[in-house]
Amino acid sequence: MNQVIARARTNTTAGSVHPVVVTTKFTKSSDTSGWLKVQLEPSGKMTFLPEYVKVSVTKEDSRTHFMILEGEHKGKVASLKSENAANCLVSTSRGSGAKLIAKTLGRQRLASKPRHNEVLNQLIATLTFDGQSAMITLDSDVDFKESNPLSPYYEQVRHSQPLPKGTYRILTPVVAKRADFTSFYVTAPGGNPDLKYHTVWFPIEYAATQNSNFVHVGNLSEGCVTMYDLTKWNALYKYLISNRSDKEGKYVGTVTIE
Structure with missing residues (x-):
């Protein structure tokens, strides 16, 4: 143009x-x-x-x-x-806004091979996006240390919980997450050697957590919309990143949790 x-x-x-x-x-x-x-x-x-x-x-x-x-x-x-x-x-074009729908199925204890067969109490859901579907986890029922400096609970140990049901706007990513959070999903037994873009985490706009929830790949969720199926992350990433839902380019789309 x-x-x-x-x-x-x-x-x-x-x-x-x-x-x-x-x-x-x-x-x-x-x-x-x-x-x-x-x-x-x-x-x-x-x-x-x-x-x-x-x-x-x-x-x-x-x-x-x-x-x-x-x-x-x-x-x-x-x-x-x-x-x-x-x-x-x-020279290319962008979509006018990605739409994700997560249908909650319930809790299930699952062992993650890339995480050394760690068993976690996953809140499983089916995510539909761009004509595809995949298994995700909305919460892994774990303790974690709050790392967001904007949170009133910064550096405190908290217990994870899923986002409430509803529709949320997904923000365009700003900075890469640490590679060691997810790089082993590429190299470890049971991982996906073709996994790409794993340091790109898309913030979910939610004031109650100071936007600390994300759409990202992995088998551990601290209340994030987490792509459990490692073979589907590349497609989800490409769909999200190629969309912007506002003129300022601040948002890539929405996720609805049902």
């Missing part, structure tokens, strides 16, 4: 102007992490953007410069080496 953003003089002829055209693109990861490393300008600081962030390309030389149009770094200029930009800033 090309867009005229200004008119500028280019010579000394009085009244001579021409459109300055920028190109709208979307970010794409250079690997299977789901994150694109970019250089903020003029500071040179490196940061990461999720996929499908809208940007406008403003200058191309040895580096491609672009304005970030949404998200945490909205309004900032960033750059990539031009050979990387050719593959990582793409």
